[in-house]
Amino acid sequence: MRISVSSDMDEPVARALVAELHERGHEVRAHGALSLGDDTQWAVCSEAAAREVASGTADQAVVCCWTGTGASIAANKVPGVRAALCTDAGTADGARRWNDANVLALSLRLTSGPLLKEILDAWFAGVPSDDPEDRRNVERTARLDRERAGS
Numbered sequence: 001m002r003i004s005v006s007s008d009m010d011e012p013v014a015r016a017l018v019a020e021l022h023e024r025g026h027e028v029r030a031h032g033a034l035s036l037g038d039d040t041q042w043a044v045c046s047e048a049a050a051r052e053v054a055s056g057t058a059d060q061a062v063v064c065c066w067t068g069t070g071a072s073i074a075a076n077k078v079p080g081v082r083a084a085l086c087t088d089a090g091t092a093d094g095a096r097r098w099n100d101a102n103v104l105a106l107s108l109r110l111t112s113g114p115l116l117k118e119i120l121d122a123w124f125a126g127v128p129s130d131d132p133e134d135r136r137n138v139e140r141t142a143r144l145d146r147e148r149a150g151s
């Protein structure tokens with residue numbers, strides 16, 4: 001999979017994330033502190049990674065900041081993006097299953113090395129539900145994107 005990754009801080013867990021994604025066979029596109037000379041503000045690098053998902057340049061993204069909140073807020077402002085801040089494997093599983101989330105937001109503060117692997121395992125194993133009620137919910141949120149675009 002083509003995964004865009006961003007972090008506003010050059011933290012060991014952010015580096016471990018990139019290494020882990022490579023190890024799992026993904027193609028990684030790095031932004032922010034993970035890319036030399038890039039803008040490291042969370043609002044800027046999270047948006048850049050999220051835009052690659054929205055445009056189809058990337059299949060999914062993982063956006064990181066110290067708390068994970070700024071990264072998820074910025075990513076969710078990009079139309080077509082459904083970013084989920086996940087602090088455990090159960091949340092990551094639900095984000096893929098019920099929310100069809102396409103951007104994983106992580107807190108650098110809370111995500112230890114072993115937890116990172118658990119979250120990634122759940123995220124990549126998760127398949128979006130085909131239950132009609134779940135699909136309707138995802139469609140209802142897509143309507144907000146269309147309203148903003150004025151269509």
Ligand SMILES: O=C(CO)[C@H](O)[C@H](O)COP(=O)(O)O
Nearest residue numbers: 042065066067068069070071
């Ligand atoms: O968690 C964050 C945003 O939600 C940032 O990582 C945190 O605010 C630190 O940013 P800075 O180093 O620019 O002060």
